[in-house]
Amino acid sequence: MPRLTRAESQARTREQLLATAKELFLRDGYAVTSLEKVADEAGYSKGAVYSNFRNKDELCLAVLDRIHDEQVAMVAKALVDAEGLEGLLAGFQAWAEHSIGDEAWTSLEVEFAVGARRDPRIRAELAARDKAMRDTIAGLLTGFSERLGITLPMSAADAATALLSLGIGLGVQRAIDPTIPVSVLPDVIRLFAGTGDTGTA
Template identity: 55%
Template sequence: MTRQQAQAQTREHLLTTAAEHFLDRGYAAASLDQIADVAGYSKGAVYSNFANKDELCLAVLDRIRLEKMAEIVAMLAAEPTLEESFAAFSGWADRTIGDRRWTLLEIEFSVRSRHNEAIRRQLAEGAQGVRAAIATIVTGLADRHGLHCTLPAEEAATALLSLGIGLGLQRAISPELPAAALADTLRALFGL
């Protein structure tokens, strides 16, 4: 294994360990010492891959967002009909939106941006990436099924992400709240 491969493997293992640590404990209670220890590395290995705890948490959140977007893309690609696509998306939303660990970590870390402009900018970039992915999904659904979205894809993406964030927060507090509003809004955006 080359040095670069070993470093990439170390970074990957640290990210995986940190994700579980942050999701289980939250940002404030997470410890770089504990993450390094559980991963089987020194704290120096953490700092050779990430500048600080903020950078590590941002990398974890970026990874989670990418995974969630990939789940949606793969799920919708596997469904041949429009109704099956909506049903699959609705099921995904019900299982995913309001996941307490992920939702509360996002909120806790976002609050840090109040006093840290660098974190705010990085979170804004991450949100822009998610909106771009959602816009691509909306455009893909429209093209695949011959639909017309009542809003430009970018505006539809902003509306869907905003609803998803708000619904996620509400469901983290009240898990019994249905997630149907997200799929219903997607239907309405296509005039269905």
């Protein structure tokens, strides 16, 4: 087996640290998981962590980015073969049933956001990520509305803000009470689409 280059070795170390941190943050929480524990569990020194991440906040941001990328890929997979509005909503609801309200993910997002309230730099990082998410949702809404011949009752940007806010709030509620249905999300999209049918009896 050929020897790894320095860049390849560093990339592998970063990946292993990131995977370990994700597991520990989701399992144990952010506050109680130290960088020493991440390093030990991954089989590296604490110095290896600092060679790849400035501090624990930066490591957690990278973990959250990884989780978000995974969720976007899952949504894309759920929607890729969907046909028509109801097909899209069925695919979206299937993803939502699986992901919205995941206790470990939701707890990590909330814990990190609350802890960052006194750090302007981290708040700015989170705000930038939030805007990127809203922009992505707005782009999807625009594309789907044009494809399906639907006129949104508000701007795509405002609709994206409403849906993201509803999704976050629903996630927190479902983390506490998993019996709360996710169908409210596709129902709101139906209202945005002007179908007049929430899909409920």
